[in-house]
Amino acid sequence: MSAQTQPPPGFISPRIGRHRHFFADLAPSHAPGVAVACGGWEQCAPDYVVERSHFPFQAIEFVSQGKGWLNLPGRQARLCRGSLFSYGRDTPHWFCSDPDDPMVKYFVDFSGRDAPALVADLQRAGTIQVARADVIQEWFEQLLDAGEQAGPGAARICALLGELIVRHAMANPLRTEEGAGAASLVAYERCRAALRKNFLRLASAGELARACHLDIAYMTRLFRRYGNESPYQMLVRLKMNRAAERLVTTGLPLKEIGEEVGFTDPYHFSRVFKRVYGLAPKVFRDGYHRGTTEMRR
Structure with a gap:
Protein backbone atom coordinates (compact mmCIF):
# COMPACT_ATOMS: atom_id res chain seq x y z
CA MET A 1 0.00 0.00 0.00
CA ASN A 172 -24.77 1.39 16.97
CA PRO A 173 -27.01 3.56 14.79
CA LEU A 174 -28.25 6.84 16.15
CA ARG A 175 -31.54 5.98 17.82
CA THR A 176 -33.78 9.00 17.85
CA GLU A 177 -37.26 9.60 19.06
CA GLU A 178 -39.40 11.23 16.39
CA GLY A 179 -37.93 14.70 15.85
CA ALA A 180 -36.37 15.04 19.30
CA GLY A 181 -33.21 13.03 18.60
CA ALA A 182 -32.45 14.93 15.43
CA ALA A 183 -32.88 18.23 17.27
CA SER A 184 -30.53 17.13 20.05
CA LEU A 185 -27.86 16.11 17.53
CA VAL A 186 -28.15 19.49 15.84
CA ALA A 187 -27.77 21.18 19.24
CA TYR A 188 -24.67 19.10 20.01
CA GLU A 189 -23.04 19.91 16.67
CA ARG A 190 -23.86 23.60 17.18
CA CYS A 191 -22.14 23.55 20.58
CA ARG A 192 -19.07 21.78 19.19
CA ALA A 193 -18.80 24.28 16.35
CA ALA A 194 -19.11 27.21 18.77
CA LEU A 195 -16.48 25.69 21.04
CA ARG A 196 -14.00 25.13 18.20
CA LYS A 197 -14.52 28.69 16.99
CA ASN A 198 -14.34 30.45 20.38
CA PHE A 199 -12.22 28.23 22.65
CA LEU A 200 -9.54 30.88 23.14
CA ARG A 201 -11.92 33.34 24.75
CA LEU A 202 -14.11 30.83 26.62
CA ALA A 203 -13.11 30.14 30.22
CA SER A 204 -15.68 27.51 31.21
CA ALA A 205 -18.36 25.15 29.97
CA GLY A 206 -20.89 27.48 31.56
CA GLU A 207 -19.85 30.29 29.23
CA LEU A 208 -20.30 27.96 26.25
CA ALA A 209 -23.77 26.94 27.43
CA ARG A 210 -24.82 30.58 27.78
CA ALA A 211 -23.43 31.43 24.35
CA CYS A 212 -25.43 28.54 22.85
CA HIS A 213 -28.54 29.42 24.91
CA LEU A 214 -28.64 26.00 26.55
CA ASP A 215 -28.83 24.74 30.10
CA ILE A 216 -25.37 23.52 31.11
CA ALA A 217 -26.67 20.20 32.44
CA TYR A 218 -28.50 19.52 29.17
CA MET A 219 -25.44 20.49 27.13
CA THR A 220 -23.26 18.16 29.20
CA ARG A 221 -25.70 15.30 28.56
CA LEU A 222 -25.46 16.01 24.82
CA PHE A 223 -21.66 15.70 24.92
CA ARG A 224 -21.92 12.44 26.86
CA ARG A 225 -24.46 11.06 24.41
CA TYR A 226 -22.76 11.98 21.15
CA GLY A 227 -19.09 12.47 22.05
CA ASN A 228 -16.31 10.95 24.12
CA GLU A 229 -15.49 13.95 26.32
CA SER A 230 -17.28 16.56 28.39
CA PRO A 231 -17.56 20.18 27.19
CA TYR A 232 -14.88 21.23 29.68
CA GLN A 233 -12.54 18.41 28.62
CA MET A 234 -12.89 19.45 24.98
CA LEU A 235 -12.29 23.10 25.92
CA VAL A 236 -9.09 22.21 27.80
CA ARG A 237 -7.90 19.92 24.99
CA LEU A 238 -8.32 22.66 22.39
CA LYS A 239 -6.54 25.21 24.57
CA MET A 240 -3.63 22.89 25.32
CA ASN A 241 -3.32 21.85 21.66
CA ARG A 242 -2.99 25.52 20.74
CA ALA A 243 -0.48 26.05 23.55
CA ALA A 244 1.61 23.08 22.34
CA GLU A 245 1.61 24.49 18.83
CA ARG A 246 2.76 27.90 20.09
CA LEU A 247 5.45 26.33 22.25
CA VAL A 248 7.15 24.65 19.29
CA THR A 249 6.57 27.30 16.61
CA THR A 250 7.38 30.49 18.56
CA GLY A 251 9.89 31.70 21.10
CA LEU A 252 7.25 33.44 23.21
CA PRO A 253 7.62 33.27 26.99
CA LEU A 254 5.56 30.56 28.68
CA LYS A 255 3.59 33.17 30.61
CA GLU A 256 2.52 34.88 27.38
CA ILE A 257 1.46 31.61 25.75
CA GLY A 258 -0.56 30.74 28.83
CA GLU A 259 -2.32 34.08 28.65
CA GLU A 260 -3.08 33.55 24.96
CA VAL A 261 -5.07 30.42 25.81
CA GLY A 262 -6.81 31.97 28.80
CA PHE A 263 -4.56 31.18 31.79
CA THR A 264 -3.41 34.28 33.66
CA ASP A 265 -1.71 32.18 36.34
CA PRO A 266 1.42 30.55 34.83
CA TYR A 267 1.49 27.88 37.53
CA HIS A 268 -2.08 26.86 36.78
CA PHE A 269 -1.27 26.79 33.06
CA SER A 270 1.75 24.56 33.70
CA ARG A 271 -0.27 22.12 35.83
CA VAL A 272 -3.07 21.81 33.24
CA PHE A 273 -0.61 21.43 30.36
CA LYS A 274 1.25 18.68 32.23
CA ARG A 275 -2.02 16.91 32.98
CA VAL A 276 -2.81 16.81 29.24
CA TYR A 277 0.66 16.13 27.75
CA GLY A 278 2.46 14.49 30.66
CA LEU A 279 5.22 17.14 30.53
CA ALA A 280 5.57 20.67 31.83
CA PRO A 281 5.49 23.31 29.04
CA LYS A 282 9.24 24.08 29.26
CA VAL A 283 10.19 20.39 29.17
CA PHE A 284 7.82 19.87 26.23
CA ARG A 285 9.40 22.77 24.28
CA ASP A 286 12.99 21.79 25.11
CA GLY A 287 12.35 18.16 24.17
CA TYR A 288 10.83 19.12 20.84
CA HIS A 289 13.71 21.40 19.86
CA ARG A 290 16.30 18.91 21.08
CA GLY A 291 14.73 16.19 18.94
CA THR A 292 14.56 18.50 15.91
CA THR A 293 18.22 19.43 16.29
CA GLU A 294 19.28 15.77 16.54
CA MET A 295 17.31 14.92 13.38
CA ARG A 296 19.23 17.59 11.46
CA ARG A 297 22.62 16.20 12.37
Whole structure:
Protein backbone atom coordinates (compact mmCIF):
# COMPACT_ATOMS: atom_id res chain seq x y z
CA MET A 1 0.00 0.00 0.00
CA SER A 2 1.15 3.50 -0.63
CA ALA A 3 0.01 7.09 -0.62
CA GLN A 4 -0.87 8.69 -3.93
CA THR A 5 2.27 9.09 -6.08
CA GLN A 6 0.65 9.22 -9.52
CA PRO A 7 -2.52 10.65 -11.09
CA PRO A 8 -5.57 9.24 -9.29
CA PRO A 9 -7.92 6.79 -11.01
CA GLY A 10 -10.82 8.17 -12.99
CA PHE A 11 -13.40 7.58 -10.27
CA ILE A 12 -11.74 10.19 -8.01
CA SER A 13 -13.58 13.49 -8.49
CA PRO A 14 -11.47 16.53 -9.46
CA ARG A 15 -13.89 18.74 -7.52
CA ILE A 16 -12.04 18.48 -4.23
CA GLY A 17 -9.60 20.64 -2.31
CA ARG A 18 -7.28 19.22 0.33
CA HIS A 19 -7.25 15.43 0.38
CA ARG A 20 -5.46 12.25 1.43
CA HIS A 21 -5.65 9.18 -0.78
CA PHE A 22 -3.99 5.80 -0.85
CA PHE A 23 -4.32 3.18 -3.57
CA ALA A 24 -3.53 -0.47 -2.96
CA ASP A 25 -4.68 -3.00 -5.56
CA LEU A 26 -7.14 -1.33 -7.96
CA ALA A 27 -7.76 -4.56 -9.87
CA PRO A 28 -11.04 -5.89 -8.40
CA SER A 29 -10.32 -9.12 -6.55
CA HIS A 30 -12.55 -12.19 -6.27
CA ALA A 31 -10.27 -13.94 -3.80
CA PRO A 32 -11.79 -15.13 -0.51
CA GLY A 33 -12.06 -12.56 2.25
CA VAL A 34 -12.15 -8.76 2.23
CA ALA A 35 -9.38 -6.47 0.96
CA VAL A 36 -9.15 -2.69 0.89
CA ALA A 37 -8.55 -1.40 -2.62
CA CYS A 38 -8.21 2.27 -1.72
CA GLY A 39 -9.34 4.91 0.73
CA GLY A 40 -9.26 8.61 1.32
CA TRP A 41 -10.29 11.85 2.96
CA GLU A 42 -11.57 14.76 0.88
CA GLN A 43 -12.63 18.36 1.33
CA CYS A 44 -15.36 18.64 -1.28
CA ALA A 45 -15.77 21.77 -3.38
CA PRO A 46 -19.12 23.61 -3.35
CA ASP A 47 -19.85 22.17 -6.82
CA TYR A 48 -18.79 18.62 -5.86
CA VAL A 49 -21.02 15.99 -7.45
CA VAL A 50 -20.61 12.29 -8.22
CA GLU A 51 -22.91 10.42 -10.59
CA ARG A 52 -22.16 6.83 -11.62
CA SER A 53 -24.16 3.93 -13.00
CA HIS A 54 -21.70 1.35 -11.68
CA PHE A 55 -18.49 1.13 -9.63
CA PRO A 56 -15.69 -1.46 -9.50
CA PHE A 57 -15.78 -1.94 -5.71
CA GLN A 58 -18.03 -2.11 -2.67
CA ALA A 59 -17.77 1.39 -1.19
CA ILE A 60 -18.61 3.11 2.06
CA GLU A 61 -18.50 6.87 2.58
CA PHE A 62 -18.67 8.82 5.85
CA VAL A 63 -19.46 12.51 6.23
CA SER A 64 -17.38 14.12 8.99
CA GLN A 65 -18.38 17.72 8.33
CA GLY A 66 -20.73 19.76 6.16
CA LYS A 67 -23.89 18.73 4.36
CA GLY A 68 -25.00 17.18 1.10
CA TRP A 69 -27.58 15.02 -0.66
CA LEU A 70 -27.62 11.35 -1.67
CA ASN A 71 -29.72 9.52 -4.26
CA LEU A 72 -29.70 5.72 -4.42
CA PRO A 73 -32.27 3.57 -6.25
CA GLY A 74 -35.57 4.19 -4.46
CA ARG A 75 -33.95 6.29 -1.71
CA GLN A 76 -33.04 9.91 -1.11
CA ALA A 77 -31.26 11.25 1.97
CA ARG A 78 -29.91 14.47 3.40
CA LEU A 79 -26.28 14.03 4.43
CA CYS A 80 -24.64 15.65 7.45
CA ARG A 81 -21.94 14.89 10.01
CA GLY A 82 -22.28 11.24 11.01
CA SER A 83 -23.95 10.04 7.78
CA LEU A 84 -22.60 6.72 6.55
CA PHE A 85 -23.71 5.21 3.25
CA SER A 86 -22.69 2.46 0.88
CA TYR A 87 -23.02 1.51 -2.76
CA GLY A 88 -21.88 -1.52 -4.71
CA ARG A 89 -20.66 -2.59 -8.11
CA ASP A 90 -24.04 -2.44 -9.82
CA THR A 91 -25.69 0.29 -7.74
CA PRO A 92 -26.38 3.57 -9.55
CA HIS A 93 -25.55 6.41 -7.17
CA TRP A 94 -25.55 10.20 -7.09
CA PHE A 95 -24.39 12.46 -4.28
CA CYS A 96 -23.28 16.06 -4.00
CA SER A 97 -22.26 18.77 -1.56
CA ASP A 98 -24.44 21.53 -0.23
CA PRO A 99 -22.80 24.61 -1.85
CA ASP A 100 -23.40 26.60 1.34
CA ASP A 101 -21.77 23.98 3.59
CA PRO A 102 -19.59 21.62 1.50
CA MET A 103 -18.94 18.15 2.80
CA VAL A 104 -15.72 16.81 4.26
CA LYS A 105 -15.80 13.04 3.98
CA TYR A 106 -13.91 9.77 4.17
CA PHE A 107 -14.27 6.73 1.93
CA VAL A 108 -12.97 3.19 1.71
CA ASP A 109 -13.45 0.78 -1.20
CA PHE A 110 -13.48 -2.99 -0.67
CA SER A 111 -12.88 -5.92 -2.98
CA GLY A 112 -12.80 -9.65 -2.36
CA ARG A 113 -15.40 -12.39 -2.39
CA ASP A 114 -16.76 -11.51 1.07
CA ALA A 115 -16.99 -7.75 0.53
CA PRO A 116 -20.63 -7.74 -0.69
CA ALA A 117 -21.77 -9.59 2.44
CA LEU A 118 -19.88 -7.15 4.69
CA VAL A 119 -21.78 -4.12 3.37
CA ALA A 120 -25.09 -5.82 2.49
CA ASP A 121 -27.02 -4.57 5.54
CA LEU A 122 -25.70 -1.04 5.11
CA GLN A 123 -26.63 -1.03 1.44
CA ARG A 124 -30.14 -2.23 2.28
CA ALA A 125 -30.44 0.65 4.78
CA GLY A 126 -29.23 3.14 2.17
CA THR A 127 -27.78 5.53 4.73
CA ILE A 128 -27.53 5.54 8.51
CA GLN A 129 -26.65 8.15 11.08
CA VAL A 130 -23.95 6.78 13.39
CA ALA A 131 -24.19 7.31 17.13
CA ARG A 132 -20.46 7.96 17.62
CA ALA A 133 -19.21 10.04 14.70
CA ASP A 134 -16.03 10.85 16.61
CA VAL A 135 -15.14 7.15 16.97
CA ILE A 136 -15.83 6.37 13.30
CA GLN A 137 -13.74 9.37 12.25
CA GLU A 138 -10.80 8.24 14.39
CA TRP A 139 -10.93 4.74 12.87
CA PHE A 140 -10.94 6.21 9.37
CA GLU A 141 -7.85 8.24 10.29
CA GLN A 142 -6.12 5.07 11.50
CA LEU A 143 -7.14 3.31 8.29
CA LEU A 144 -5.57 6.09 6.21
CA ASP A 145 -2.38 5.93 8.28
CA ALA A 146 -2.16 2.18 7.71
CA GLY A 147 -2.98 2.55 4.02
CA GLU A 148 -0.01 4.84 3.54
CA GLN A 149 2.32 2.12 4.81
CA ALA A 150 3.70 -0.84 2.86
CA GLY A 151 3.40 -4.57 3.40
CA PRO A 152 0.84 -7.27 4.12
CA GLY A 153 0.56 -6.18 7.75
CA ALA A 154 -0.73 -2.76 6.72
CA ALA A 155 -3.18 -4.33 4.27
CA ARG A 156 -4.55 -6.57 7.03
CA ILE A 157 -4.93 -3.62 9.41
CA CYS A 158 -6.86 -1.70 6.74
CA ALA A 159 -9.21 -4.63 6.18
CA LEU A 160 -9.82 -5.08 9.89
CA LEU A 161 -10.45 -1.36 10.45
CA GLY A 162 -12.82 -1.24 7.48
CA GLU A 163 -14.78 -4.18 8.84
CA LEU A 164 -14.79 -2.62 12.32
CA ILE A 165 -16.23 0.64 10.93
CA VAL A 166 -19.06 -1.14 9.12
CA ARG A 167 -19.97 -3.52 11.94
CA HIS A 168 -19.79 -0.87 14.67
CA ALA A 169 -21.92 1.55 12.65
CA MET A 170 -24.59 -1.06 11.96
CA ALA A 171 -24.65 -2.18 15.60
CA ASN A 172 -24.77 1.39 16.97
CA PRO A 173 -27.01 3.56 14.79
CA LEU A 174 -28.25 6.84 16.15
CA ARG A 175 -31.54 5.98 17.82
CA THR A 176 -33.78 9.00 17.85
CA GLU A 177 -37.26 9.60 19.06
CA GLU A 178 -39.40 11.23 16.39
CA GLY A 179 -37.93 14.70 15.85
CA ALA A 180 -36.37 15.04 19.30
CA GLY A 181 -33.21 13.03 18.60
CA ALA A 182 -32.45 14.93 15.43
CA ALA A 183 -32.88 18.23 17.27
CA SER A 184 -30.53 17.13 20.05
CA LEU A 185 -27.86 16.11 17.53
CA VAL A 186 -28.15 19.49 15.84
CA ALA A 187 -27.77 21.18 19.24
CA TYR A 188 -24.67 19.10 20.01
CA GLU A 189 -23.04 19.91 16.67
CA ARG A 190 -23.86 23.60 17.18
CA CYS A 191 -22.14 23.55 20.58
CA ARG A 192 -19.07 21.78 19.19
CA ALA A 193 -18.80 24.28 16.35
CA ALA A 194 -19.11 27.21 18.77
CA LEU A 195 -16.48 25.69 21.04
CA ARG A 196 -14.00 25.13 18.20
CA LYS A 197 -14.52 28.69 16.99
CA ASN A 198 -14.34 30.45 20.38
CA PHE A 199 -12.22 28.23 22.65
CA LEU A 200 -9.54 30.88 23.14
CA ARG A 201 -11.92 33.34 24.75
CA LEU A 202 -14.11 30.83 26.62
CA ALA A 203 -13.11 30.14 30.22
CA SER A 204 -15.68 27.51 31.21
CA ALA A 205 -18.36 25.15 29.97
CA GLY A 206 -20.89 27.48 31.56
CA GLU A 207 -19.85 30.29 29.23
CA LEU A 208 -20.30 27.96 26.25
CA ALA A 209 -23.77 26.94 27.43
CA ARG A 210 -24.82 30.58 27.78
CA ALA A 211 -23.43 31.43 24.35
CA CYS A 212 -25.43 28.54 22.85
CA HIS A 213 -28.54 29.42 24.91
CA LEU A 214 -28.64 26.00 26.55
CA ASP A 215 -28.83 24.74 30.10
CA ILE A 216 -25.37 23.52 31.11
CA ALA A 217 -26.67 20.20 32.44
CA TYR A 218 -28.50 19.52 29.17
CA MET A 219 -25.44 20.49 27.13
CA THR A 220 -23.26 18.16 29.20
CA ARG A 221 -25.70 15.30 28.56
CA LEU A 222 -25.46 16.01 24.82
CA PHE A 223 -21.66 15.70 24.92
CA ARG A 224 -21.92 12.44 26.86
CA ARG A 225 -24.46 11.06 24.41
CA TYR A 226 -22.76 11.98 21.15
CA GLY A 227 -19.09 12.47 22.05
CA ASN A 228 -16.31 10.95 24.12
CA GLU A 229 -15.49 13.95 26.32
CA SER A 230 -17.28 16.56 28.39
CA PRO A 231 -17.56 20.18 27.19
CA TYR A 232 -14.88 21.23 29.68
CA GLN A 233 -12.54 18.41 28.62
CA MET A 234 -12.89 19.45 24.98
CA LEU A 235 -12.29 23.10 25.92
CA VAL A 236 -9.09 22.21 27.80
CA ARG A 237 -7.90 19.92 24.99
CA LEU A 238 -8.32 22.66 22.39
CA LYS A 239 -6.54 25.21 24.57
CA MET A 240 -3.63 22.89 25.32
CA ASN A 241 -3.32 21.85 21.66
CA ARG A 242 -2.99 25.52 20.74
CA ALA A 243 -0.48 26.05 23.55
CA ALA A 244 1.61 23.08 22.34
CA GLU A 245 1.61 24.49 18.83
CA ARG A 246 2.76 27.90 20.09
CA LEU A 247 5.45 26.33 22.25
CA VAL A 248 7.15 24.65 19.29
CA THR A 249 6.57 27.30 16.61
CA THR A 250 7.38 30.49 18.56
CA GLY A 251 9.89 31.70 21.10
CA LEU A 252 7.25 33.44 23.21
CA PRO A 253 7.62 33.27 26.99
CA LEU A 254 5.56 30.56 28.68
CA LYS A 255 3.59 33.17 30.61
CA GLU A 256 2.52 34.88 27.38
CA ILE A 257 1.46 31.61 25.75
CA GLY A 258 -0.56 30.74 28.83
CA GLU A 259 -2.32 34.08 28.65
CA GLU A 260 -3.08 33.55 24.96
CA VAL A 261 -5.07 30.42 25.81
CA GLY A 262 -6.81 31.97 28.80
CA PHE A 263 -4.56 31.18 31.79
CA THR A 264 -3.41 34.28 33.66
CA ASP A 265 -1.71 32.18 36.34
CA PRO A 266 1.42 30.55 34.83
CA TYR A 267 1.49 27.88 37.53
CA HIS A 268 -2.08 26.86 36.78
CA PHE A 269 -1.27 26.79 33.06
CA SER A 270 1.75 24.56 33.70
CA ARG A 271 -0.27 22.12 35.83
CA VAL A 272 -3.07 21.81 33.24
CA PHE A 273 -0.61 21.43 30.36
CA LYS A 274 1.25 18.68 32.23
CA ARG A 275 -2.02 16.91 32.98
CA VAL A 276 -2.81 16.81 29.24
CA TYR A 277 0.66 16.13 27.75
CA GLY A 278 2.46 14.49 30.66
CA LEU A 279 5.22 17.14 30.53
CA ALA A 280 5.57 20.67 31.83
CA PRO A 281 5.49 23.31 29.04
CA LYS A 282 9.24 24.08 29.26
CA VAL A 283 10.19 20.39 29.17
CA PHE A 284 7.82 19.87 26.23
CA ARG A 285 9.40 22.77 24.28
CA ASP A 286 12.99 21.79 25.11
CA GLY A 287 12.35 18.16 24.17
CA TYR A 288 10.83 19.12 20.84
CA HIS A 289 13.71 21.40 19.86
CA ARG A 290 16.30 18.91 21.08
CA GLY A 291 14.73 16.19 18.94
CA THR A 292 14.56 18.50 15.91
CA THR A 293 18.22 19.43 16.29
CA GLU A 294 19.28 15.77 16.54
CA MET A 295 17.31 14.92 13.38
CA ARG A 296 19.23 17.59 11.46
CA ARG A 297 22.62 16.20 12.37
